[in-house]
Amino acid sequence: MRITVTVDGTSYTDDVEPRTLLVHHLRERLGKVGTVVGCDTSNCGACTVHLDGHSVKSCSVLAVQADGSEVTTVEGLARDGQLHPVQQAFHDNHALQCGFCTPGMIMQSIDLLADNPDPDEHAVREGLEGNLCRCTGYQNIVKAVRDAAHHMRPGAGPEAERVADTGSRTASSVGGGGE
Amino acid sequence: MIPAPFDYVAPSTVDDAVRALADAGEDAKVLAGGQSLLPVLRVRLAAPTKIIDLGKVAELRGVREEGDHLVIGSMTTHYEVQRDPLIAEHATLLARATDTVADPQVRHRGTFGGSLAHADPAGDLLAPALALDAEVVIQGMDGKRTATAADFFEDFFTTSLRPDEILVEVRVPKHTGWHAHYEKFNRVAQAWSMVAVAATVRTDGDAIAEAKIGLTNMSSIPMRATAVEQALVGQPATTEAIRAAAEHAAEGTNPTVDGNADVEYRQHLARVLTGRAISAAMAG
Numbered sequence: 505m506r507i508t509v510t511v512d513g514t515s516y517t518d519d520v521e522p523r524t525l526l527v528h529h530l531r532e533r534l535g536k537v538g539t540v541v542g543c544d545t546s547n548c549g550a551c552t553v554h555l556d557g558h559s560v561k562s563c564s565v566l567a568v569q570a571d572g573s574e575v576t577t578v579e580g581l582a583r584d585g586q587l588h589p590v591q592q593a594f595h596d597n598h599a600l601q602c603g604f605c606t607p608g609m610i611m612q613s614i615d616l617l618a619d620n621p622d623p624d625e626h627a628v629r630e631g632l633e634g635n636l637c638r639c640t641g642y643q644n645i646v647k648a649v650r651d652a653a654h655h656m657r658p659g660a661g662p663e664a665e666r667v668a669d670t671g672s673r674t675a676s677s678v679g680g681g682g683e
Numbered sequence: 684m685i686p687a688p689f690d691y692v693a694p695s696t697v698d699d700a701v702r703a704l705a706d707a708g709e710d711a712k713v714l715a716g717g718q719s720l721l722p723v724l725r726v727r728l729a730a731p732t733k734i735i736d737l738g739k740v741a742e743l744r745g746v747r748e749e750g751d752h753l754v755i756g757s758m759t760t761h762y763e764v765q766r767d768p769l770i771a772e773h774a775t776l777l778a779r780a781t782d783t784v785a786d787p788q789v790r791h792r793g794t795f796g797g798s799l800a801h802a803d804p805a806g807d808l809l810a811p812a813l814a815l816d817a818e819v820v821i822q823g824m825d826g827k828r829t830a831t832a833a834d835f836f837e838d839f840f841t842t843s844l845r846p847d848e849i850l851v852e853v854r855v856p857k858h859t860g861w862h863a864h865y866e867k868f869n870r871v872a873q874a875w876s877m878v879a880v881a882a883t884v885r886t887d888g889d890a891i892a893e894a895k896i897g898l899t900n901m902s903s904i905p906m907r908a909t910a911v912e913q914a915l916v917g918q919p920a921t922t923e924a925i926r927a928a929a930e931h932a933a934e935g936t937n938p939t940v941d942g943n944a945d946v947e948y949r950q951h952l953a954r955v956l957t958g959r960a961i962s963a964a965m966a967g
Contacts, residue, residue, distance in 0.1 A: 505691065522691030522734065525725070544684055546722045547873055549788060558762070558791040564721045565792065568691055569714075569738055615787065633872045634786025 507571035511536060512580025520567045526560075527551040529567035530577060538579040538607055542636075549635030552608035552615075553577045559615035561634070578607035581614075590614050590652040599648035601639035608635050613649045622653050686724035693736040697743065697822055697851055700735055705824045705847040707733040713849060714738070715758060715797025718789045743796070743851060746770060755853045757796020762787075764795055774855045776863035776883040780811040783867045783879075796850045799835070802842045802904075804939070805875035809836060809905040810897030811865065814881045817855045823848035836904040861885045864967055866960035867899075868952055870943065876900050877943050878952040880908075880932070882960035884915070891915045891924075894961070901936040901953055908932045911957055920965045929958035 508517045511534055518533055530536040530553070541563060542550030551562045554576040562575075581588035587595065590613050600606045609632065616623060616631035623631060628649045629642070637645065654660070694700040704711055712731035714720055723729050737743055743758035746767045753773050755764070764770055764781045771778050777795075784790055784798070784807050798808045799819065813832045821828050824847050835842050844850060867879040879899035885892045894915040896908040910931035918924040933950035940946055 521688065523686040523688055523724075525685060525721075528685065544726065546718070546789075549786070552788055555791075559788045560792055561788045563725070564718055564789070566691070566714075566717070566721070566736075568693070569717070569736060571693075612788065631787060634788045 505568050505571075507568055509567070509570045509572075510574045512575070512577055522566065522568050524567040525563055526553070526555075526565040526567050526570050526575070527562035529570075530562060530575070536577050536579055539577045540604060540607055542604060542608070547634075547636060548605070548608070549612060549632075550605050550608040552611040552635065554611060554615065557618075559612050576611075578610055581610070588614070589655045590617070590649070593648040593652035593655065594645070597644050597648035597651055599641065599644040601637075601641045605635060605637045605639075609637070609645055613645075613652065616649065617653055617656060621657065623649070625650070684725050684727065686721075687727055687730040689724075689731055690733045691736065692733070693739045695739045695741070697740060697849065700737060700740060701822055701824060701847065701849055703733075703735050704849065707735065709846050711735060711846075713800070715800070716760060716793040717797075718785065718793040719797070719801050719803065737849070748773075749854075751857050753855045753857060755795055755855060757800075757850045757852060758794050759796070761785075761790035761793050761795065761798075765790065773857040773859050774815055775861065776811050776815060776858070776865065776881055777808070777855065779863055780807050780865035780879075780881055783807055783865055783876075786873055795853060799832075799853065800842060800844060800850045802836055802840050803875075804839055804903055804905070805877075805900045807865065807867065807876055807879060807899060810879065810899040811881040812853065812855075812897075813905045813907060814883060814895040814897030815855050815858060816895070817853050819850050820852040820854060821848050822851045827851070829854070832905075839903045858883055858885075862964040862967060864960045864964035866956045866963060868956055878938070878949050878956055880953065880956040880960040882957065882964045884920075884961060884964050886920065886965075889919055891918050891920055896932070896957060896960070898932070898936065898953055898957075901933070901938045901949065903937075903939070906936060908934075908953075908957060910934045915961070922962065925961045925965075926958050929954050929961065932957035 540550045542548035553562045556573050628646045711733040714734050714736040743756045745756050761781045817832045861883045863883040867876050876899050881897035884894045894912045896911050898906045911928050914928035932953040938949040
């Protein structure tokens with residue numbers, strides 16, 4: 505089946521088998537290996553990407569379901585050589601140990617902040633419920649998300665402008681995406 | 684792992700989807716949000732020869748009012764249900780239960796209708812649908828029919844849907860102004876409910892006028908805690924009255940035994956969680 509998917513701003517048209525998972529399409533066909541597979545059970549969230557502006561586990565979406573959609577991976581976050589504020593906050597707060605969960609953690613954190621720009625610790629933990637860190641490094645991950653929220657708040661300066669695909673989410677756009 | 688090969692179609696209308704399903708025969712599977720189906724395909728616990736994806740059927744999405752009912756399209760996602768103003772006002776119990784489903788990524792994809800049609804006894808939306816006296820609208824080659832939630836759920840992962848039928852809408856009677864809470868017990872984040880209780884209550888002054896209580900995972904299908912509902916009518920909403928009524932919660936239940944819990948423990952949970960659910964509903 506022929507599909508066209510825009511990934512990190514570039515449109516790709518490919519023939520895929522219907523059974524191809526989105527994560528395998530991203531990694532093996534398009535070379536987007538920043539998105540990783542951490543489990544076989546849909547639990548770990550390491551493969552989280554944004555599909556039309558909403559986070560999804562790309563192991564639980566078929567590539568053919570993404571036909572005509574926009575995908576953002578962790579590789580599409582940096583702008584002009586500058587890390588996204590959430591990436592920077594993970595760096596600044598030592599929010600990774602082995603780093604394997606980090607791509608998914610960052611993508612889900614950005615989704616969380618689009619829905620709730622100023623989450624307290626509990627809200628961060630709830631928002632990251634679908635992402636597992638086997639190093640158990642949650643403490644600094646939570647710190648990083650709250651730090652990122654601080655840097656992304658309105659009026660925080662240039663960093664607040666560097667938001668990804670979810671940045672303009674409003675109540676009226678809630679119905680979009682994630683079929 | 685990757686799924687076994689299958690043919691895939693993504694029709695854009697319900698009529699086309701029903702026809703595709705009928706043509707494909709019994710080895711076909713309907714794909715809604717895919718958050719239960721794709722994990723099962725991936726580990727090859729199922730290997731349908733044809734997948735009919737409802738993702739492009741726009742008419743199956745959204746929430747509207749129809750007199751004293753809400754009509755919820757079967758492909759409305761959990762994320763949309765959580766934030767829908769009509770559901771918040773008229774079916775609060777459904778919104779609160781949906782908050783507890785899986786995790787944010789799954790709620791972006793997973794759908795209300797898909798959850799009901801999947802009929803996992805540990806699924807969190809079956810008991811609220813039953814408690815709210817919801818009806819499902821089903822479309823097949825012979826046209827549309829309606830089934831009550833009580834008739835729709837037949838057994839573990841089994842509904843009254845026939846092989847050529849698709850669940851298209853869920854009709855929920857408005858419960859405007861009812862208090863509501865969904866109390867879920869599981870051991871870790873993302874785990875299925877070991878037991879959960881859906882409670883919605885209408886008050887008249889300080890007294891409970893009417894209560895509807897649904898139990899998750901206390902049988903192969905969702906159940907109503909009828910004895911609790913009856914015991915609450917006319918009672919003051921005091922801790923003592925709620926606790927006394929909740930003592931009836933496990934009557935008639937037949938929960939599955941697994942490595943997490945035996946029958947006695949699950950029945951204990953049903954009583955405790957029912958009390959908590961009613962108290963939390965009244966406090967909310």
